[in-house]
Amino acid sequence: xxxxxxxxxxxxxxxxxxxxINCAYSNSASDYFIWYKQESGKGPQFIIDIRSNMDKRxxxxxxxxxxxxxxxxxxxxxxxxxxxxxxYFCAExxxxxxxxxxxxxxxxxxxxxxxx
Amino acid sequence: ETGVxxxxxxxVMGMTNKKSLKCEQHLGHNAMYWYKQSAxxxxxxxxVYNFKEQTENNSVPSRFSPECPNSxxxxxxxxxxxxxDSALYLCASSQEAGGWTYDGELFFxxxxxxxxx
Numbered sequence: 001x002x003x004x005x006x007x008x009x010x011x012x013x014x015x016x017x018x019x020x021i022n023c024a025y026s027n028s029a030s031d032y033f034i035w036y037k038q039e040s041g042k043g044p045q046f047i048i049d050i051r052s053n054m055d056k057r058x059x060x061x062x063x064x065x066x067x068x069x070x071x072x073x074x075x076x077x078x079x080x081x082x083x084x085x086x087x088y089f090c091a092e093x094x095x096x097x098x099x100x101x102x103x104x105x106x107x108x109x110x111x112x113x114x115x116x
Numbered sequence: 117e118t119g120v121x122x123x124x125x126x127x128v129m130g131m132t133n134k135k136s137l138k139c140e141q142h143l144g145h146n147a148m149y150w151y152k153q154s155a156x157x158x159x160x161x162x163x164v165y166n167f168k169e170q171t172e173n174n175s176v177p178s179r180f181s182p183e184c185p186n187s188x189x190x191x192x193x194x195x196x197x198x199x200x201d202s203a204l205y206l207c208a209s210s211q212e213a214g215g216w217t218y219d220g221e222l223f224f225x226x227x228x229x230x231x232x233x
Contacts, residue, residue: 009156034221043120043206043224044159089159101147101210101222102172106159 012113019080021110023073023090032093034104035064035075039086047075047088077112085114119143122207122225130233131197137228139190139207147213148190149222150182153204165190166213197232204229 013019025033031052036044050057050064050073057064063076073090087109094103120141129135141148150162164172165184179201181193190207208222 036222041226043208043226044222045224046221049221101208102149102161102164102166102213104161104222108156108158 009108010111010113012115013080014115015080015082017080019075019077019084019112021075021077021088021112023075023107025071025073025090025092027092027094027105028071029094030071030092033064033066033073034091034093035062036089036091036106037086038089038109044089080112080114082114082116085112087111120207120209120223120225122205122228124228125226126229126231128231128233129194129197131199133197134193134195136194137192137205137207137230139192139225141188141190141207141209141223143209143223145209145211145223146187147210148184148187149208149210149213150180150190150192151206151208151224153206153227159206163192164213171213194230197230199232202230202232 011019011021034049035047037047038044048057048059048062048064050066052068055066061078065074075088077084089106089109091104091106120139123138127135147166149164152160152162161174162176163170163182168184168187179196183191183193192205204227206227207225210222
């Protein structure tokens with residue numbers, strides 16, 4: 001079946017190290033991908049997006065990589081800080097639903113824990 | 117500070133009660149959404165309103181009744197809920213829903229934590 005999922009429910013990293021959060025998707029029609037961050041007690045917050053015509057996109061301290069061959073998406077966070085501690089969700093949007101936010105399907109999330 | 121405000125932040129209700137969740141957005145957006153977030157499950161889209169018109173009802177039980185009086189306000193009316201409806205209910209907004217532009221940015225509120233006894 002079609003799903004958006006993350007490989008690990010919890011990821012623990014040392015402060016200052018780089019973090020890599022992975023996401024696998026099975027819908028070959030997925031055309032647009034987004035990462036969200038949800039801190040404790042808050043709603044999800046948009047981090048970065050990428051379209052399927054790209055394989056890499058960089059933001060401030062974050063990089064999203066897309067491998068369409070193996071249907072894999074990753075979020076890399078450079079020099080992880082305590083404020084990066086949160087649950088990270090990937091979301092996909094199939095091309096047949098356009099690119100609007102109402103077409104998003106979310107994964108379950110990975111909890112990133114920062115060790116001092 | 118979020119541009120999407122939800123009240124109440126916490127709500128405890130019995131199965132026979134009637135209550136409402138409120139959402140207000142100050143971002144000038146035209147689309148508003150209700151999502152359900154349960155532990156260890158992905159975010160579930162419940163309802164979508166675009167320019168005050170409901171464009172999606174994702175097979176939500178009738179004990180949940182949405183209302184969108186204008187593009188800035190969204191309500192979720194609750195009645196005769198079940199314990200399994202206990203969850204975090206998130207409101208979100210975006211510029212528009214649907215269409216063919218790559219704009220998947222949703223702006224979420226902090227959620228209303230609902231407990232049904």
